[in-house]
Amino acid sequence: MGMEQGVTRMGQLITPNDKSGAAGIVTHRLEDLVNWGRTNAMWPMLFGLACCAIEMMASQASHYDASRFGMELNRPSPRQSDLMIVAGRVSRKMAPVVRRLYEQMPEPKWVIAMGDCASCGGIFNNYAIVQGVDEIIPVDVYVAGCPPRPEALIDGIMTLHESIRQEDFKTWSLERG
Amino acid sequence: MNHNDLVISKITGAFPDAIEETGMFRDELTVTILQEYVHGVCKLLRDDEDLKYNFIIDIVGDDYLPEYPRFAVSYHLRSMGNVHDFRLRTMVEDPDEGPKTIGDLWKIATWLEMEVYDLMGISFEGNGSQRRLFLPEDWVGHPLRKDYPLGYEEVQFSFNYDAIQEKKPYAGRRQLGDES
């Protein structure tokens, strides 16, 4: 083939050769690059507790499709996931288990308290329910609703992404826990 | 003879002094019997050819705190052949010496009794698997009793935000700017 094939971008011809990875150098801030990677491949833990878990499933199913935000991969093991969505009420018996699962997750890790029960106990103000999961694990984003719509959960995830994008070296070095 | 009368006459026939009282409320028959007859009456109801109460729906514990005897256990029985439900009830004076288990008559009864034991604290004689079921192993008390507090915690509003914030336990992480 005599003619060189390719597309023109910003006045420059880009050939298939250029896409091989030897195209040149990209300069960027490391912080932005790492944060971009973290937000776009966030693996939530497959961890449902109560009613909200059904809405969490719905947000990943056909209608709402959370995989648009790089979240289609639910990991059944805490050791492979970096986002914990506490979807539902946490009972006194479950609290040590939640804490243990959180500790099994590798750094960096984030927590979304989904729904009223996980955020503050919700309507169950009694002996059996922990009044907010933030009593046992640190929470990054609270999503209101009983249960929140899938859109609300996705909005919570977007909010978390937004805050991750603003993280810098200093934040990374802070010990979590 | 309708099924309600049949139940009463059969129980009286086999155990003349078992029945304490019978009551009808909203078309539901409640037969209150003495505690020591529970197992025998249940066996009769299950095995009798005319009755055949072969299905146990539920066992419910009740607490009438100021009164004596304080506790009651209700057995909801059903005859699938006769399509009839009724409630067999017994008053329990001492929750530690509850009625005899009926786990040998219906397999599910063991589980239903376990639930009553865990939440209401009525123990069933001969039920080998009485343990904490819903609550953690080290839990003290039986929540459904009337003298057990609800465990209500004060709700945080804007007017008492600071007062509660001081007491509220947080597992929070270190924030930026929190240099210490």
Next chain:
Amino acid sequence: MLVPTGDTVAEVTVEELRAKMGTLMEIESEENMLLSMGPQHPSTHGVLRLLLELDGEKIVNLAPDIGFLHTGVEKSMESKTYVKGLVMTDRMDYLAPMSNNLGYILAVEKLLGIESPPRAQLIRMILVEMQRISSHLVWLGTSALDLAAMTVFLYAFREREYILDVFEMVAGQRMMVSYFRPGGLWRDVPAEFEDAVREFLRFMPARIDDYEGLLKNNPIFLKRCKDVGVISGEDAISWGLTGACLRGSGVDWDIRKKFPYLMYDQMDFEVPVEYEGDVYARYSCRMREMRESLRIIEQCMDMLPKVGKEFNLDDWKFVPPPRSTLGQSMEAVIHHFKLWTEGFKAPEGYAKVSIESPRGEFMCYLRGDGTSKPARVHFRTPSYVNLAAIPTLSKDLYVADLIAIIGSTDIVLGEIDR
């Protein structure tokens, strides 16, 4: 109870673990392996923990450990008025809030001695049957997903969204509807309701064919379901199983037929019964139930224009007066005030109502003591009873079969632990 932030759960030795598990079940042989499955496990449908004693991959013994979602619903309801307690029932069986509402509301109505008008009863039936379909769709999707059939899940959730949209239209909430009230409904259904349900009736039968086409001829699915988890009809009765678990074992028992509530006695529908008693029988029971539900909805929709317009009982002692009367009638204001501050008072006595929820027999037991709060509320939840049979069902089977069995019993942990 606050968990310290350091190392929370100490590592336990094998001996300690064995001793701990020995309190829950008897261990047959020291040679066998002990495995704790859950409470965070993708295929236990929530926070169920199963203790397994395994010989190789064969299950020797099994004990469920529950309570990880214990919510104290029954205790909380004793401190709320009858109407306020309604919101608690939604959150027990979170796949079928409408059915829970109905069971509780029917018990309250029975205790009060009132009955709702025909229009309210028909709307209740339509919504409850739609809820049954939606609950079965979630069951179908998740239990097929556990058996590695992923496509059904995506299709089933598509139809579920439609049903939830209808619920949102009538009640303003997708899941936790709290739509039924003592004496009727919270409000009448909107004008678009009829078209939406008719549309649902139009497309749904073909969609059910789709699901069946995906599973019925799938050899892997059939191999994992047929002759697995068999229980005989007699055992099923002794274990107290209800719903599809009982009907899959050849017992023709449906509360809607035997103790008709609402207007089910005027409906023409069949009760699907299968005789094999295995996982596949329970699967086909539920699939056929969905079609019967569609039939019931259709009949209700046909009857709806023929009954009166009242959707609430005309008794302000129990039902709040309409908003429009508050500006004109002093009596209405007084009743409104009384109902929202104190609530109605129920007589002393007991009431027990059984309904057929998607999972089986749901029973609500109420004890009134003359005040505006119930003295005792108790729920007999089908999942709790069906769960108790899992050790029997899975005896001497493989771990992989256990997944299919848990899926087929269709347990919801929120309902088990309450």
